[in-house]
Amino acid sequence: MTANLLEVKQLTIGFNTSQGKMLAVNNINFNITPNEVVALIGESGSGKTMTALAVPYLLPPAAQLANTSQIIFKGQDLLNLSEVDFQKIRGRQIGLVFQEPMTALNPVLTIGNQIGEVLKKHFKLSKKAVYARVLELLHEVGIKDPPYCYGQYPHQLSGGMRQRVVIAIAIACHPDLLIADEPTSALDVSTEAQILKLLHDLQIKFGMSMLFITHDLNVAKKISSRILVLKDGNVIDQGTTEQILQQKKYTVDFSAIDKAPPIAADKKILAKPLLDIKELCVYFPIQKGLFKRTVGFVKAVDDVNLRLYQGKTIAVVGESGSGKTTLAKAILKLLPIYHGQIFFEDVNLPKSPPLQLHKLRRDIQIIFQDPFSSLNPRMLVVDIIAEGLWAQELIKTDQEKEQRVDELLEQVGLSKDFKYRYPHEFSGGQRQRIGIARALAVKPQLIVCDEPTSALDVESQLEIITLLQKLQNKFKLSYVFITHNIPLAAAIADDIAVMQQGKIVEQGATHAILKNPKHPYTKKLVAIEL
Amino acid sequence: MTFHPVILWTDALIYLLIIASIFCVRWAKRQEQLRSAWRQILQSRLAIISLVILVTYAAIGFLDSIHFRATDQNQITSVESVFDYLVSPLGKNDEKTYSAPFATHLYNKDIIILPNGLHLRDFPHLKFVDEEQMNPVDNRTLDIIRHCTLSTLGGIVIWFIICALSIMLAAQRQQQKFLTKLNKIVKEKEGIVWRTVLITVGVIIVLGFNLFDLSHAYHILGTDKVGQDVFYETLKSIRTGLIIGTLTTLITVPFAITFGMLSGYFRGWVDDVIQYVYTTVNSIPDVLLIAAAVLALQIFISNHPEFFSNLVQRADARLLALCIILGLTSWTNLCRLLRGETLKLREQDYVQAAIALGTSRKQILIKHIMPNLMHLVVIALVMDFSGLVLAEAVLTYVGVGVDPTTLSWGNMINAARFELAREPVVWWPLLAAFLFMFPLVICANLFADAVRDALDPRIRKL
């Protein structure tokens, strides 16, 4: 009589760590009815993956479930099952899709073998029948040449293809429940759309229920009918997808950002660009043969031309792997440049001698994507921020250092008390501010921002963007803003350049590009994002 | 009687090592990652026990590394260490030849000249163990039991005093009452460290008292072929083992860090050259390379006796040479590890940021790369130690180890091979070597495991 396919009651998962017991999931209750898609959204560390893994009981060995927890699937409590009985449910009635398609498949077994295995386990099929069924499954998940793919190894397939194989394994036995743990977050934007569509189609076709885990509300809204929001192991909000979306709490609304007022000195702007990139190419050689001859190049950045005027922002938009980060590093001359010029004011960076380059480093700075790897974990905040001051000989005494670091911390909105602490004590947003302070220390004119918000949580994203805008106005900074997020680019950039496979396929004023994209790739990106 | 300090080469290096490790500990104390690793190590009872035992070994080794020469009324005696002085007359109580543990007579029959001038072939009395002084009603077992009871009681009393003093100090520092602190420690309310340390120390003290007392009445582990006390020998071997285990790494580490960092950071031809050097060194089988090098140096030492004023210095030079050779042949693995890590680190955003700020290469290597390699160095140090102690025995057996006059477990095991083949069997030197070598190696292994678990980021604890 129970209408629910799955009922999770009082789910509590703890870990024993050296700091004592830590709760990853704290008393979560939810249920899924047949044919329903429920999304669990939350940031990393919110306990969503643990919740998903608890259902088929695939938790890491150190995790402990509370005695009161119940996971009722089709009327029986899974936690009371013996391991052998549980094995009959996994794969057969509950299918799983994982986040990282690169590692989710066994590297030394063929695709066919890995899909066939689940069929052999749950059905008594002849070898021939298994083979036929595997081909059918590969076809169902949209793989073009199933017989060829059957004998291939995982490393021979692209990320999207591998994720299709993982899905094929999950749906092989037509399970009643499919659990998808961030199935698209390791993929690029266009593959993400395809995989989402595939999951959606399969869900309808087989009438499965689905538990969909993601950190991205935009993904969740495309597939789910109901959403649970998790934070620090607790459900903080739940409702139908429409209800959650109306609250506008869980996405960054970049349109709320005030566009910076135009900077006065228009004459100067017209006069000369601050940064002028001409025919920039960054190639990495491919070496082969007996004597490692260079037989070709990986063209990470290919014939790129960009102009940026003082006080302006240009956004470089593209998917992962399009060469945007390489471009960012090339502008700072952190990479060898194969061909082309980068003029900063009048100086050509690739050709400038070491001493001149050293001085120029004052004017061009960078902010990185990952606030965790961008700060040396072994250095105090004060030393991190003061690094550039010493290197550029802008200060001479410790007293000056203290004074300047205090000033910088204040400018980025941090307390002076943070000076003598280590980076690990701070949140992602705070770390990003430290990174900004480090860049600001040498009083640059141009800052390259390499996806500065994409590793941050929703609240910090807005804060950091607002901070960057404030600093731009105050110090007349110019930004090269690298992002994959079109709404963000739309909100802050004066110009947009769209990058694909190392080339800039379209560039122009922001409103023009967004209203009237010309290049097919730009059209696709704009369509997905807006 | 006057004392003149004598500093052997290995002594000097040991002092250097101690000073260096004090600086390292002070540096590490400021590193949060290392501090949390240390806290994790202190979660493991086995690791704490191992550490206390290792410290005890180290203390003996250190006392044995402070050498002096005592001059008594213009009569110059040989070089001794503080340790020798503390345990004397142990080590000076030589018999004629083999005698079993706790024996009163020699192990071999010999010709005894009786007071009346007659010659008799029998087991002679030991010089050191004086049966006449024993209580006439006592037999040997009773005497041993009496010694043990007294020293155990003494040990316990001393242990109580130490416990009381240390708890009092701790209570005072944390401004708690003595009894509250005591209660907390006994019930392990503030972690397992205190109680475990105190109990281990207690066991060591009681054991030490027993051994010390008994060794002054008997040869508790017998005597060897030339009549030297085996217990003394095995205690002296501790220093040799520790020196090989620590000095070798002292020589390895600077090489490995410098070359590993340079080749990983600069790549290009620097990398090619360094890789070539370590591939070459690495491709010679270990023992053969060590043997080849030791042989060459051995001949050098024996052909240039003028460099060494006495036998002690010569043996010391050979020990040092062995450490250097072991160090020069074993830096390659750590170097390769550090090179790989440096390659990864130089692509880290914070290093890229430093380059973008114009920080000099030297500063980047010292501030950004080196501190982030230290955990690998620490792991390598503790992991290698036990292997090196074991290697000493094997190399000595092969004939390329320490000098035959140096007291070491290798030399003891080497001799044991023939002692086991003779009739009746002489088994105690082998047992003695085992009894003292095994705890050192196993504690080093257990402690190394704990250190690696705490420091190695690859071992995830979830």
Next chain:
Amino acid sequence: MIAYLIRRLLYLIPVLIGVNLLTFALYFIVNSPEDIARAQLGGKHIDQSVVQDWEDQHGYNKPLFYNNKETGIAALTDTLFVKKSLILFTFNFGVSDSGRNISHDVSQRMWPSIYIAIPTLIIGLLVNITFAMLLAFFRQTYVDLSGVLFCIIMMSISGLFYIISGQYFIGKVLQLVPISGFEGGFSAFKFVILPVVVGVIGGIGAGTRWYRTIFLEEMGKDYIRTARAKGLAESRVLFKHVLKNAMIPIVTGVVVIIPSLFLGSLIMESFFGIPGLGSYTIDAIRQQDFAIVRAMVFLGTILYCIGLIMTDIAYTIVDPRVRLQ
């Protein structure tokens, strides 16, 4: 692949020249031929003419790098470096300092070494992998914990103790097999069994622990979770998925030492009186016979380098991801 292997082989040449230079430096520059002669003849009070005779006899009476008594190319070739060091590249190991033909000795003594080394390797591998699988299967239980502790205890005991106590209890007290010695053919069995057993036992601690770490590392990977999500039984996950992946580091780790097996084990052979290359080397070291030590260093290096190349080939066989370039 072929190009890769050729490049690896070519890379061997500078490495071997490096080894050659290193050993040459150790033997001829740190110590003069005269030092070697005196060490061989026993003492420093030997008459100069006797030393001279010995040097003449063994061909040490040449300058190191340049012979100004000769003309033309011979000035460079008739030197110690060429005649004693570079000549090893032709596998002409020459005559030992005690007057034996080294090449002949090597070809004779190789086989007893193999008799011991190969069974020790194979049995040891099987035993260690079995134990390691058991520990991995029971991971994080008391079976695993006590197993690991047992391994640490085993590896904390010096190998010499295993040999000595093995010889004492099995050979001397129980008298099951001869303590030492060797015969060819089928009767080799009774001489081989004790060293093999001792060798296997001595290696259990370190081996089992190492393989256990490999297994556990594989078991922590994502694809194992996928395999479990399929509903596979734990034993099947272990045997099919874990073992197959763990074989990659295991096989490649073993392949690298296979060529070096010819050299035998120094300690084992010497203790058990096996007339193999190991005891040959150890005798040479004890008698300070440099010609033999030099030859063995060179041979050992070549075998190790062959092992490295075989490892590369083994990778392409066991790991579908690896293609040599």
